[in-house]
Amino acid sequence: MKVLKFGGKSLSNEGISKVIDIIESKIDNGDRITVVVSARGNATNELESILQKASSSEVYQEQLEAFKLSQRQITPLLDFNPEFNKLEKLLEGVSLLEDFSTKVKDEVLAQGELIAIKTVTELLQQRGINANATDARLLLKTDESFGNAQPIEGVSKENIVNYYKKHNGTTVNVVSGFIGSNLKNETTTLGRNGSNYTASLLANYLDADELQNYTHVDGIFTANPDLVSDAKKIEELSFSEANELANFGANILHAKTIIPLIEKNINLRILNTFNQKDEGTLITAKSSAKGIKSISVLDNVALLNFEGRGLLGKVGVDARIFKSLGSHDISVSIISQGSSERGIGLVVDKEKAELAVKALKHEFEYDLKTKDVNHISIVNDVAVISIIGQDLSEFHLPYNALIQNQIVPLLFNNTITGKNVSLVVKKEELHKAVNVIHGQIFGVAKKINIAVFGKGLVGGTLIEQIIKSTPAILDRRKIQLNIFAVANSKKVLLSQHGIDENWQAKLNESSIESSVDEVIDFAKAHHLENLIAVDNTANQDFIENYIPLVENGFDLVSSNKIANTVSHSFYKKLRQVLENNKKTYLYETNVGAGLPLIDTIKLLHDSGENITRIRGVFSGSLSFIFNKYSEENVPFATVLKEAIENGYTEPDPREDLCGNDVARKLLILARELDLENEFEDIHIENLIPEEFRDSSAAEFIDNCDKLNDHFNKIKDGQEENHVLRYIGDLHGDLQQTKGNLDVKLVSVPENTPLGSLKGSDAIFEIYTESYGNQPIVIQGAGAGAEVTARGVFGDILRLTKK
Incomplete structure (x- = not known):
C-alpha cells in the first residue's frame, strides 16, 4: 500500500x-x-x-x-x-x-x-x-x-x-x-x-x-x-x-x-x-x-535574553529556567550560553515569548530583587537560519560571508554531532542572509552585484568589458558578475538580474532619476549580496556618497582621484568608516591606470620597508608630449596638437599642462605612506604661461604656437644626451608627518629609466632603504580608456576574492 x-x-x-x-x-x-x-x-x-x-x-x-x-x-x-x-x-x-x-x-x-x-x-x-x-x-x-x-x-x-x-x-x-x-x-x-x-x-x-x-x-x-x-x-x-x-x-x-x-x-x-x-x-x-543538505528557516520566533552575572557558578540555574518554561508548555528550540558570565539566549515561539518572560520573572523574582539576575528581555523580529549538515570546522566560510555583507548574527549554536549550525539574525536581514549563506555553500558561482556610477569613456568601456568577460569568469573562476545598476548624471538603470548589451538604450529610456539612494534602496529591496559600487565619474560632489554607500554594505572601487586628494580629514574619516563596516576601497587606477603601483607601495609599506622616495612620469599625455618633443626636431605646438588629435589629452589640454593631475596622483602616493600632506603642500610647476591661463580652450589651442620659443629655450639649454620629462617627486624624510612633493619639468640623462621612456608610457621609481640607490621600476601604459577600465575591472576582481 x-x-x-x-x-x-x-x-x-x-x-x-x-x-x-x-x-x-x-x-x-x-x-x-x-x-x-x-x-x-x-x-x-x-x-x-x-x-x-x-x-x-x-x-x-x-x-x-x-x-x-x-x-x-x-x-x-x-x-x-x-x-x-x-x-x-x-x-x-x-x-x-x-x-x-x-x-x-x-x-x-x-x-x-x-x-x-x-x-x-x-x-x-x-x-x-x-x-x-x-x-x-x-x-x-x-x-x-x-x-x-x-x-x-x-x-x-x-x-x-x-x-x-x-x-x-x-x-x-x-x-x-x-x-x-x-x-x-x-x-x-x-x-x-x-x-x-x-x-x-x-x-x-x-x-x-x-x-x-x-x-x-x-x-x-x-x-x-x-x-x-x-x-x-x-x-x-x-x-x-x-x-x-x-x-x-x-x-x-x-x-x-x-x-x-x-x-x-x-x-x-x-x-x-x-x-x-x-x-x-x-x-x-x-x-x-554527503555534505551540507539544506538551509531551513524559523521566522515565527523570539529571542529571550537572560542575564545574571550574580548567578555565575551557582548550581541549578539552568534547571530552574527549563522547569519554569516547561511548566507553561514552552519549548526552547535553541539555547546559547556564555561561559565568562551568566548570559543565556533562548529561542522560543513568538506567541509564547511574553508568557516565557512572565514565567522566568516569577521563578527568579528574588534573584531580580538581589540583582543576581540583571534583566530578562525579549528580542522580537528575529529569525533562525539552520544549516543542516554544516560541519563546524568549515562554518567560518558562511559566517565570514555574513560579516562581509554586514550581517552580524545575534547568536549561534551547533548540535552535538557538530554537523548542524543554527544562527539567529534580525528578521529584516533574513532574506539577504539566506542568500549569502546559500551562495557560499551551495552556489555554483559567487554572485557579485555591481553598481556603476558614470558611463562616460572609462565607465562605458568598463561595462562592455564586464559584459563580454562574464561568461569566461563564471566558467573559470566561478564568479557571477551582475551589474544591477548603471547611473549617469541624469538617470539610473536598475535590473535585479543584471543589464545586457542593450544597456545604453535602456538607460536612455529609464524614467528613474539618478540617485545613489535609489540604488541603495533597490539593493535592499531585492536583498542583493556582495555589493560593489564603482565610481567612474571624476565628479567632486559624488565622493559625498562614498560613506552612505559603505554604511549600506557596498565595497568601493574608483577611478575618481578626488576622494583621495581632498582634505586629509575626509581621507581619514572615509577609512575609519570602511574599517568600522569591514569594507574595502580599491583605487589602483588613480595613479598608474592599469599598473600595479598602489598595491606594490602598500605591500612594501605594510611590510615595514622604509620607502625613501617615489619619482616618475605620472601622466600618459605629458609622457607622449615630452618623449616626442625630446626625440624629434619639431615645434612644441606641433607635438601638443598631435596629442590633442590622438585623444591623449583632456579636451582642454591645459588640464594636463597645469600639473594638477600629476599633483593629485603624487598626493595619493604620499597618503599611502601615511603622510598627512594636503594638496596645498605640493610645489607645482605650471607649464601654461600666465597670459594663456584665463582664455578659452579654443583660444589657447589656436595660439599654442606662442609656446614654442619658451620650450625651445628649455630644450636647447639641456646638457648633452639629456631629455625633458615632467615628473612627480615625493622625497624628504618620509618617516615624518609630511614629505616634500614636487611636480616639475626636469632634464634627465636619456640612458636612465626616466630618460628611456617611450610613447605614452608612465614610469615610477620607488626607492627604499633596503634597495638603496637601485629603485624598483614599474613601467607601462599610463593612459587610455581601455587601460583604465581594465584596471578598474582588476580591482573588482580583487574584491571578489573577499
Missing part, C-alpha cells in the same frame, strides 16, 4: 482536479492507496482569522460567508450544512464570550479537514471511483493537549487496522489529516503541518511501502525558493537529515513526521502535484550523498 497525502495548495479550487487525476492514475495502475488530505486552499488560515475577529467583537459574518462560497465552488450540490452549522454555533459563542479556548479553536479548525474529505470523496465518486470519506477523529485517539495533541499509539493503531479491514480492497479511504480526538471524543489537532504526521502514522500502522507527500513544489530544496531564487532541489535525503530540516523549520515537513517512518523503514517521497513528471525528493534510511 501507498499513502498519498495532499496539501492545502494542491487541494485549492485551482489545483484539486490535478489531485483527482493523480489518484485516478494510481488506481488505473493497480496501486493500493489511501489518501490523507489537508484543509483545502487557505482554509485553516481563513478559519483562524474568522475566529480572531469573532473573539474581538468584529464583524466576521461576511468573511465566513466568503469562506463557505469558496468551499462550495467545486461541489455546489454537496451538503456541507453539518460543518457550516457547527462553525456558526461555535463562532456565535466566541463572539458572545469575546474569548475562546484552545479546545474551541481545534473544533473550529477541524471543519476545514472535514469539508476537504467530503469534497475529494465526491469528486472521486463522480469518476466512478469507490471512495470513502474517513473522519480521522474516529480512528486517531490522542491525549488532551489541544492544539498539539499526541497520539495514543495502542488505541489508534488498533482502530486504524480494524477500520481498514472493513474498508479495504477496492475502497479508497480519504482520511482527514491534522485532526483526532481524545478518549472523551473531543476534537484535537496535531500541531503545525499535522496532516503530514497523520499520513506517517497511517503509513506506520498499515505497513505501507511508501508515503507520497504531494505539495506545490518539486521537492525539498537547498533553501526556500521564495527566499533564494537559485535554490537547488535535493534528490535524496536520509531520515536523520530530513528530521533536522523538519525540526528547524522546513515547512514541507512536520517535526514528528519522520519518526513513524523510521520505525518501519518506510520511504517518504516529496512530490509536486502540479509537475507530475518530476520525481521529487526521496527520503530513505540512507542518503546517497
Whole structure:
C-alpha cells in the first residue's frame, strides 16, 4: 500500500482536479492507496482569522460567508450544512464570550479537514471511483493537549487496522489529516503541518511501502525558493537529515513526521502535484550523498535574553529556567550560553515569548530583587537560519560571508554531532542572509552585484568589458558578475538580474532619476549580496556618497582621484568608516591606470620597508608630449596638437599642462605612506604661461604656437644626451608627518629609466632603504580608456576574492 497525502495548495479550487487525476492514475495502475488530505486552499488560515475577529467583537459574518462560497465552488450540490452549522454555533459563542479556548479553536479548525474529505470523496465518486470519506477523529485517539495533541499509539493503531479491514480492497479511504480526538471524543489537532504526521502514522500502522507527500513544489530544496531564487532541489535525503530540516523549520515537513517512518523503514517521497513528471525528493534510511543538505528557516520566533552575572557558578540555574518554561508548555528550540558570565539566549515561539518572560520573572523574582539576575528581555523580529549538515570546522566560510555583507548574527549554536549550525539574525536581514549563506555553500558561482556610477569613456568601456568577460569568469573562476545598476548624471538603470548589451538604450529610456539612494534602496529591496559600487565619474560632489554607500554594505572601487586628494580629514574619516563596516576601497587606477603601483607601495609599506622616495612620469599625455618633443626636431605646438588629435589629452589640454593631475596622483602616493600632506603642500610647476591661463580652450589651442620659443629655450639649454620629462617627486624624510612633493619639468640623462621612456608610457621609481640607490621600476601604459577600465575591472576582481 501507498499513502498519498495532499496539501492545502494542491487541494485549492485551482489545483484539486490535478489531485483527482493523480489518484485516478494510481488506481488505473493497480496501486493500493489511501489518501490523507489537508484543509483545502487557505482554509485553516481563513478559519483562524474568522475566529480572531469573532473573539474581538468584529464583524466576521461576511468573511465566513466568503469562506463557505469558496468551499462550495467545486461541489455546489454537496451538503456541507453539518460543518457550516457547527462553525456558526461555535463562532456565535466566541463572539458572545469575546474569548475562546484552545479546545474551541481545534473544533473550529477541524471543519476545514472535514469539508476537504467530503469534497475529494465526491469528486472521486463522480469518476466512478469507490471512495470513502474517513473522519480521522474516529480512528486517531490522542491525549488532551489541544492544539498539539499526541497520539495514543495502542488505541489508534488498533482502530486504524480494524477500520481498514472493513474498508479495504477496492475502497479508497480519504482520511482527514491534522485532526483526532481524545478518549472523551473531543476534537484535537496535531500541531503545525499535522496532516503530514497523520499520513506517517497511517503509513506506520498499515505497513505501507511508501508515503507520497504531494505539495506545490518539486521537492525539498537547498533553501526556500521564495527566499533564494537559485535554490537547488535535493534528490535524496536520509531520515536523520530530513528530521533536522523538519525540526528547524522546513515547512514541507512536520517535526514528528519522520519518526513513524523510521520505525518501519518506510520511504517518504516529496512530490509536486502540479509537475507530475518530476520525481521529487526521496527520503530513505540512507542518503546517497554527503555534505551540507539544506538551509531551513524559523521566522515565527523570539529571542529571550537572560542575564545574571550574580548567578555565575551557582548550581541549578539552568534547571530552574527549563522547569519554569516547561511548566507553561514552552519549548526552547535553541539555547546559547556564555561561559565568562551568566548570559543565556533562548529561542522560543513568538506567541509564547511574553508568557516565557512572565514565567522566568516569577521563578527568579528574588534573584531580580538581589540583582543576581540583571534583566530578562525579549528580542522580537528575529529569525533562525539552520544549516543542516554544516560541519563546524568549515562554518567560518558562511559566517565570514555574513560579516562581509554586514550581517552580524545575534547568536549561534551547533548540535552535538557538530554537523548542524543554527544562527539567529534580525528578521529584516533574513532574506539577504539566506542568500549569502546559500551562495557560499551551495552556489555554483559567487554572485557579485555591481553598481556603476558614470558611463562616460572609462565607465562605458568598463561595462562592455564586464559584459563580454562574464561568461569566461563564471566558467573559470566561478564568479557571477551582475551589474544591477548603471547611473549617469541624469538617470539610473536598475535590473535585479543584471543589464545586457542593450544597456545604453535602456538607460536612455529609464524614467528613474539618478540617485545613489535609489540604488541603495533597490539593493535592499531585492536583498542583493556582495555589493560593489564603482565610481567612474571624476565628479567632486559624488565622493559625498562614498560613506552612505559603505554604511549600506557596498565595497568601493574608483577611478575618481578626488576622494583621495581632498582634505586629509575626509581621507581619514572615509577609512575609519570602511574599517568600522569591514569594507574595502580599491583605487589602483588613480595613479598608474592599469599598473600595479598602489598595491606594490602598500605591500612594501605594510611590510615595514622604509620607502625613501617615489619619482616618475605620472601622466600618459605629458609622457607622449615630452618623449616626442625630446626625440624629434619639431615645434612644441606641433607635438601638443598631435596629442590633442590622438585623444591623449583632456579636451582642454591645459588640464594636463597645469600639473594638477600629476599633483593629485603624487598626493595619493604620499597618503599611502601615511603622510598627512594636503594638496596645498605640493610645489607645482605650471607649464601654461600666465597670459594663456584665463582664455578659452579654443583660444589657447589656436595660439599654442606662442609656446614654442619658451620650450625651445628649455630644450636647447639641456646638457648633452639629456631629455625633458615632467615628473612627480615625493622625497624628504618620509618617516615624518609630511614629505616634500614636487611636480616639475626636469632634464634627465636619456640612458636612465626616466630618460628611456617611450610613447605614452608612465614610469615610477620607488626607492627604499633596503634597495638603496637601485629603485624598483614599474613601467607601462599610463593612459587610455581601455587601460583604465581594465584596471578598474582588476580591482573588482580583487574584491571578489573577499
